Amino acid sequence: MFSLSQSVGYALRALVCMEGQDCRTHYTRDIAACSGVPAAYLPKVFKKLADGGVLEAKRGRTGGTRLSRPAEAVSLLDIAEAVEGKDFLPDCLLGDGFCDGSRQCPCRSFWQAERERIRSELKRISLAGLIAAERGDQGGSESTGTCREANAKTISNP
Amino acid sequence: MFSLSQSVGYALRALVCMEGQDCRTHYTRDIAACSGVPAAYLPKVFKKLADGGVLEAKRGRTGGTRLSRPAEAVSLLDIAEAVEGKDFLPDCLLGDGFCDGSRQCPCRSFWQAERERIRSELKRISLAGLIAAERGDQGGSESTGTCREANAKTISNP
DNA sequence: TCCAAATAGGATCGGTATGTCCACTATAAA
DNA sequence: TTTATAGTGGACATACCGATCCTATTTGGA
Numbered sequence A, B: 001m002f003s004l005s006q007s008v009g010y011a012l013r014a015l016v017c018m019e020g021q022d023c024r025t026h027y028t029r030d031i032a033a034c035s036g037v038p039a040a041y042l043p044k045v046f047k048k049l050a051d052g053g054v055l056e057a058k059r060g061r062t063g064g065t066r067l068s069r070p071a072e073a074v075s076l077l078d079i080a081e082a083v084e085g086k087d088f089l090p091d092c093l094l095g096d097g098f099c100d101g102s103r104q105c106p107c108r109s110f111w112q113a114e115r116e117r118i119r120s121e122l123k124r125i126s127l128a129g130l131i132a133a134e135r136g137d138q139g140g141s142e143s144t145g146t147c148r149e150a151n152a153k154t155i156s157n158p
Numbered sequence C: 001t002c003c004a005a006a007t008a009g010g011a012t013c014g015g016t017a018t019g020t021c022c023a024c025t026a027t028a029a030a
Numbered sequence D: 001t002t003t004a005t006a007g008t009g010g011a012c013a014t015a016c017c018g019a020t021c022c023t024a025t026t027t028g029g030a
Helices: A006-017 A028-035 A042-051 A076-084 A107-124 A127-135 B006-017 B028-035 B042-051 B076-084 B107-124 B127-135
Strands: A055-058 A064-067 B055-058 B064-067
Touching: A006 A028, A006 A042, A006 A076, A006 A127, A028 A042, A028 A064, A042 A055, A042 A076, A076 A107, A076 A127, A107 B107, B006 B028, B006 B042, B006 B076, B006 B127, B028 B042, B028 B064, B042 B055, B042 B076, B076 B107, B076 B127
Parallel strands: none
Antiparallel strands: A055 A064, B055 B064
């Protein structure tokens, strides 16, 4: 299938459930319940998002996971790259390894342009936009406060 | 990986080796040797291309495989659809099943446009163009005769 | 008729993505 | 210090693609 992986979809659904407007920490199991992502699989996705700098996780009692920056500053490209890898958009439409030094398939010129268009679109769409769309808002992102200090000691779960 | 499957690349490399200019029949093993596609796997790809109407296969002694129409009339879209399935370009960038009735992700509008652009480009590029590019020709397709009757009894292999 | 040689198709295997489960580690409250 | 509870990470199961091998079927010629 010519699409992003299912795990990227899981990541989006989960991140939307984190509300984005603030950076409160959430428990993975709560996000799983809210988003419908398999609870036993979500930690794997979250780990990739944490390694990619999208999420911050804290271990131990009263731990949890939160956005490492405001939802407005997280793009779909950030999420896709974190989950699928930095080079998930290959040089050749036929996959890396088709066009080598000698072969230059005719798709190449148009795919280069398509690829950059897709990349820039994914970069343009923010997590905040996703959340707004999910809620049916048309307006886009209402302003939010800063993230890092606002919830340094805030825990959303009981 | 966000690309067409490896099997589509195999199909292209194999079809290029069939010369395209005529519709002589070829043995699968010869095409495998010429294209570098694994000889044990190519029959699987050829079967899909035959089911998709791109190739015609004849069984038995003096059998073989040939293009069912001139290379100018075979598009990359034909090949990709034959190998990957008619609906290999999903409705949603996140794959079918992400945007359901209720969810409408913000990728949708731009992906619809991208998808059609990719589809029309794949439709525009013909196998003949691929062969020309492979040879380093810049001119594109020189005219070829009709296919079906030209080689009704022609066998290219000894 | 019988055989040679081609494609067709099923059984099987390895690799990657997807899931599940369980033990380990870190952290803070009791 | 003890303990509860969060994420971390490895082992394992499952599904699909890529790939190989073996057998069946088809076809034309000896």
